[in-house]
Amino acid sequence: MDKTMTSSKGRMIMGQNIKRLLKQQHMTAVKLAEMVGVSTATVSDWSNGKTYPRIDKLELMANCFGVSKAELVENRNEQKEAEPTLMAAHWGVDLSSVPDEDRQRIIDRAKSYVEGLVADYEDRL
Structure with missing residues (x-):
């Protein structure tokens, strides 16, 4: 290039x-x-x-x-594309064999769960 x-x-x-x-x-x-x-x-x-x-x-x-x-x-879009892999690696879960649509659904639910935990914690402060 x-x-x-x-x-x-x-x-x-x-x-x-x-x-x-x-x-x-x-x-x-x-x-x-x-x-x-x-x-x-x-x-x-x-x-x-x-x-x-x-x-x-x-x-x-x-x-x-x-x-x-x-x-x-860095390009924010490229960062977002890498995020699922980093999240899975952090949790020790291999999502590579999961179809893209299902993988994204898993990641979205995990994010929502964690965001809920953070919101609960912040409400207690």
Whole structure:
């Protein structure tokens, strides 16, 4: 694959993640720029996939958002596709022979169960 394509795609993914995190956290690009120590134009360039931040700025940005660096640079869709395998591995269950539709139903029910446990726990606090 062409390095330019990969680099361009990576910048676009990061830009989408920055925009999503800004929106989720009700943070402005101006505030992020202040926190990271760059200009608003630089944050705009990152958000629009024009440039990558330096590693030190990437770390600061991840800290500002309270996320891992991976969450800034990785495609969320690819992360979601890997999630069932990671969940099954964590539980020591091999779901590889289960048909896709059934596997997804199992995973959805497990997630709902765990979310219910977390909600019950939070209600008790």
